[in-house]
Amino acid sequence: MSPHRHLVRNILASIGLVGAAASVAGLTTYASFTDSTSASGSISSGVVDVNLAAPGVDNRLTVAATSVHPGDTMQRAFKLSNSSTAGMASITLTTTATTSSALDTDATNGLQMVIDRCSVAWVEAGTAPAYTYTCAGTTSTVLASRAVIGSNLTLSDLTLTAGATDNLRLTLTFPSSAGNSFQNLSSTIQYSFTGTQRAAQAA
Numbered sequence: 002m003s004p005h006r007h008l009v010r011n012i013l014a015s016i017g018l019v020g021a022a023a024s025v026a027g028l029t030t031y032a033s034f035t036d037s038t039s040a041s042g043s044i045s046s047g048v049v050d051v052n053l054a055a056p057g058v059d060n061r062l063t064v065a066a067t068s069v070h071p072g073d074t075m076q077r078a079f080k081l082s083n084s085s086t087a088g089m090a091s092i093t094l095t096t097t098a099t100t101s102s103a104l105d106t107d108a109t110n111g112l113q114m115v116i117d118r119c120s121v122a123w124v125e126a127g128t129a130p131a132y133t134y135t136c137a138g139t140t141s142t143v144l145a146s147r148a149v150i151g152s153n154l155t156l157s158d159l160t161l162t163a164g165a166t167d168n169l170r171l172t173l174t175f176p177s178s179a180g181n182s183f184q185n186l187s188s189t190i191q192y193s194f195t196g197t198q199r200a201a202q203a204a
Contacts, residue, residue, distance in 0.1 A: 046085040051196035054080040062171065062192055064130045072177040078123040078134050081159070081194060082166040089161045089196045094144065094154045100189035101181065108148035112180040112188070116144035118158055119168045134170050143169060150192060161199075 052061040052175050061077040069075065083089055092182075098105040120138035128131045141158045159167050171192075175183075 005141050008026040015101075022120050027112050038200050045101070047198070048084075049089065049196050049198050050084040050086075051089070051092055051194055052082045052084050054082070054193065058125065061132060064132070066130055066173070069175050071175055071179040073175045074132075075173040075175075076132055076134050077173075078125060078132070078169065078173045080122075080166050080168055081169055083161060083163055084197065085196065085198075086087070087163050088129070088199045090199050091197045092156050092159055092161070093197070094153050094156055095193045095195065096154075097191050097193070098148050098150060099191050100102075101189060102188045103189040105150050105190065107179075107183075108150075110176050111181065112149040112175060112190075113146055113174045114149045115142070115146045115172045115174075116156065117141065117170045118143045119170065122168050123170055138169075146174075149173065153195075156194075 004089060011097075058078075060079040062079050066075045081092070083092075088198045093162070094116075103110070118141050119134075119136035120140075121136070123134040123136060124135055125132055143156045143158055144154060147154075
């Protein structure tokens with residue numbers, strides 16, 4: 002074997018040893034111990050759910066009134082329930098006229114409304130549609146007298162805890178100050194109740 006070939010083979014062998022040593026050194030440098038752990042938790046969101054009772058003795062809001070005259074009043078009892086998964090911060094009322102006239106647009110001589118709460122169910126008397134109601138428990142004012150049309154009206158003294166039901170009575174009054182221009186008019190009032198969730202808290 003020629004000295005030149007022997008020298009080349011020694012050089013290649015040396016390179017191979019250096020490469021192997023470098024590989025071992027690399028494994029030694031980058032090796033590490035590891036460990037892991039984990040946990041999982043279920044999260045479900047709540048529901049805000051405010052409901053009117055079905056039309057009937059527990060909800061007379063859909064009962065129409067006809068041939069009303071200045072000075073007349075119309076009473077309609079209804080039950081409003083909190084079917085939410087938690088208490089609510091507030092309930093508001095928005096009223097709109099799906100059929101409109103001066104009965105709802107005239108804030109002074111048009112229809113005025115009041116909402117009261119009874120601690121027990123209202124006792125109904127009279128024949129449809131001229132119902133009247135008395136409270137055998139304690140009464141309180143939920144909405145003071147005002148024009149029938151309003152937006153986001155805060156209702157006070159309601160039971161806002163989950164599962165609670167309030168016994169309410171709406172009274173509409175046709176002011177005695179209404180003049181001849183109010184004859185033969187018609188309005189349809191829609192009542193929309195909105196519940197707002199309780200304040201944010203740790204859960």
